Amino acid sequence: MESSINSVFKRIGDFDLEISKIGHLESEVNELKVTLQDIKESQSKSEQWVRRSNIQINGVPQKNGENLIQLIKTLAEKANYTLSTDTDIDFITRIATKNNTSDGRPKPIILKMHSRYKKDDFLTSLRKLNNLKACDIGFTGRQDKIYFNDHLSTDNRALFNEAKRLAKEKGYNYCWVRNCTIMVRRKDDSPVIHITSKDCLKKLS
CATH class of the missing domain: 1.20.5 (Single alpha-helices involved in coiled-coils or other helix-helix interfaces)
Incomplete structure (x- = not known):
């Protein structure tokens, strides 16, 4: 026992x-x-x-032998912005995304500038080109709309997409990105909500 x-x-x-x-x-x-x-x-x-000095341009049709530097010159002229392609631009290229192969849309263009502040000024000017279409910059007959945005990281792009979805679902009129920061506003006179993480999405009620 x-x-x-x-x-x-x-x-x-x-x-x-x-x-x-x-x-x-x-x-x-x-x-x-x-x-x-x-x-x-x-x-x-x-x-x-590392993307802080980048501008992403969507909607520009692709063609063989395209001159992206000349394209940027044309956009700068349209925006009445003084830009030196020799001193202001670091590089410009197209990048592949997972949707390009499935929906046939043109690859986005990434413009990297030497100065972040110059990039912010240029992007502000480009965004004033409301309803700019491909036919407005030399692509005859093309009605593709051209969009200008900050070049977001993969995580921030996913966060932005989720913020847009929730903003629409919750009745917010505005969801945008400025200086790589996601912002949401319900109405013109409502306070701006900054979305920096998934937890911030809980603020959208």
């Missing part, structure tokens, strides 16, 4: 020890989750940082 009782107490002690180990492991897992989230956020910020 005494031996059996001692055996039971030993098993209980072993069980308590295992529970303690499990609790310790759970604590370590939670700490690792926090660390991983911090790393993801830091990586996302870094990805957006």
Whole structure:
């Protein structure tokens, strides 16, 4: 009887020890989750940082032998903006997206400028070209609408898309990006809500 009782107490002690180990492991897992989230956020910020001087241009038809520098010159003239292609532009290229292959839309154009402040000024001027179409910049007969935006990172692009979806669902009239920051406003006289993370989407009520 005494031996059996001692055996039971030993098993209980072993069980308590295992529970303690499990609790310790759970604590370590939670700490690792926090660390991983911090790393993801830091990586996302870094990805957006390297894009801070970039402008993304959507809707421009593609053609063989296209001259993207000349295209930017044409856009600058349309926007009445003084731009030196020799000193202001770092590089310009088209990039592939996962939708290009499925829907046949032209690849976006990424314009990287040497100065972020010059980029902000140029983008502001380009956005004043309301309802600019491809036919307005030399593509005869093409009615494709041209859009100008900040070049968002993958995470921020997904966040922006979700913000737009929720804004529409919740009755907000405006959802836009300025200086790589997502903003939402219900009406003209409503306060601006800054969306910097998924948690911020809870503000859209």
